[in-house]
Amino acid sequence: xxxxxxxxxxxxxxxxxxxxxxxxxxxxxxxxxxxxxxxxxxxxxxxxxxxxxxxxxxxxxxxxxxxxxxxxxxxxxxxxxxxxxxxxxxxxxxxxxxxxxxxxxxxxxxxx
Amino acid sequence: xxxxxxxxxxxxxxxxxxxxxxxxxxxxxxxxxxxxxxxxxxxxxxxxxxxxxxxxxxxxxxxxxxxxxxxxxxxxxxxxxxxxxxxxxxxxxxxxxxxxxxxxxxxxxxxx
DNA sequence: TTCATTGTCAACCATTTGGTTAAGTATAAT
DNA sequence: ATTATACTTAACCAAATGGTTGACAATGAA
Numbered sequence: 001x002x003x004x005x006x007x008x009x010x011x012x013x014x015x016x017x018x019x020x021x022x023x024x025x026x027x028x029x030x031x032x033x034x035x036x037x038x039x040x041x042x043x044x045x046x047x048x049x050x051x052x053x054x055x056x057x058x059x060x061x062x063x064x065x066x067x068x069x070x071x072x073x074x075x076x077x078x079x080x081x082x083x084x085x086x087x088x089x090x091x092x093x094x095x096x097x098x099x100x101x102x103x104x105x106x107x108x109x110x111x112x
Numbered sequence: 113x114x115x116x117x118x119x120x121x122x123x124x125x126x127x128x129x130x131x132x133x134x135x136x137x138x139x140x141x142x143x144x145x146x147x148x149x150x151x152x153x154x155x156x157x158x159x160x161x162x163x164x165x166x167x168x169x170x171x172x173x174x175x176x177x178x179x180x181x182x183x184x185x186x187x188x189x190x191x192x193x194x195x196x197x198x199x200x201x202x203x204x205x206x207x208x209x210x211x212x213x214x215x216x217x218x219x220x221x222x223x224x
Numbered sequence: 225t226t227c228a229t230t231g232t233c234a235a236c237c238a239t240t241t242g243g244t245t246a247a248g249t250a251t252a253a254t
Numbered sequence: 255a256t257t258a259t260a261c262t263t264a265a266c267c268a269a270a271t272g273g274t275t276g277a278c279a280a281t282g283a284a
Contacts, residue, residue: 006131006134009128009129009131009134010129010130010131013125013126013128013129014125014126014129016121016125016195016198017121017122017125017126017129018122018271018272019118019121019122020272022118022121022198025202029202029205034230034231035230035231035232036229036230036231044272044273044274045273045274045275046230046231046232047231047232047233047273047274047275048272048273048274050231050232050233051271051272051273052272055271066231068230068280068281068282069229069230069231069279069280069281069282070229070230070231070281071230071231071232075202077202077203077205077206080199080202080203081203083128083195083199084196084199084200084203086128086134087192087195087196087199088196090137090141090187090189090192091189091192091196093141093189094189130241130242132242146260146261147260147261148259148260148261156242156243156244157243157244157245158260158261158262159243159244159245159261159262159263160242160243160244162261162262162263163241163242163243164242166262167241178261180250180251180252180260181249181250181251181252181259181260181261182251182259182260182261183260183261183262225284226283226284227282227283227284228281228282228283228284229280229281229282229283230279230280230281230282231278231279231280231281232277232278232279232280233276233277233278233279234275234276234277234278235274235275235276235277236273236274236275236276237272237273237274237275238271238272238273238274239270239271239272239273240269240270240271240272241268241269241270241271242267242268242269242270243266243267243268243269244265244266244267244268245264245265245266245267246263246264246265246266247262247263247264247265248261248262248263248264249260249261249262249263250259250260250261250262251258251259251260251261252257252258252259252260253256253257253258253259254255254256254257254258
């Protein structure tokens with residue numbers, strides 16, 4: 001249950017590491033969408049898009065609901081939170097370093 | 113010059129999509145570090161770590177300085193900012209949706 | 225019923241990835 | 255001069271990725 005978080009991060013970051021998939025996410029942020037409509041802008045087979053969608057689905061970023069022959073996809077930003085937090089941790093690290101640097105420079109200033 | 117940003121995102125997200133590389137980053141957040149010292153905790157060859165380091169270096173997340181035979185690695189969080197901003201865009205998207213939902217629920221409430 | 229639409233799945237292919245071993249380079253220590 | 259240390263590089267390997275084509279399944283429309 002601890003290592004699972006790591007696997008989740010793996011999946012999310014990997015899913016986001018592809019421009020086609022990021023574009024799909026951007027598209028889904030506008031509105032839910034069928035597969036063909038999703039695929040239309042891309043110079044790529046429907047089958048290829050189908051695979052990308054499964055990657056996003058596997059990372060939990062995309063939810064699919066099926067009505068008849070139509071699959072409707074919508075975005076779930078939930079799994080992004082883990083990635084955000086991981087990155088935010090290093091943002092704060094960065095700020096701390098910056099603070100430390102400023103402090104050090106001030107100390108140097110007053111002792112000089 | 114526009115598509116380059118996409119390639120940068122590709123590289124950063126891909127670099128972060130591996131637990132070994134994330135662990136290396138976590139280690140470097142403590143202090144700069146030589147390659148062997150970095151490799152020590154991992155059940156993996158030095159050559160494998162060397163490759164991981166090159167991936168991180170390629171994404172700009174790791175800076176190397178060479179003195180004699182010692183390579184010292186330090187973290188550069190700069191390239192993370194792009195990833196953060198990309199994710200933050202969807203965080204705000206998420207909040208907007210949430211706001212819209214709350215608004216809708218309130219409207220329903222007052223009209224009911 | 226027949227035809228069109230929506231989408232998946234399996235098989236294949238080239239490339240990338242993540243690891244290995246073995247050899248090589250360069251520096252430091254004895 | 256020899257040997258040990260710190261790394262990189264090249265060659266190789268299995269598995270995963272990202273794409274294709276072609277066949278299929280299921281639903282909707284004529």
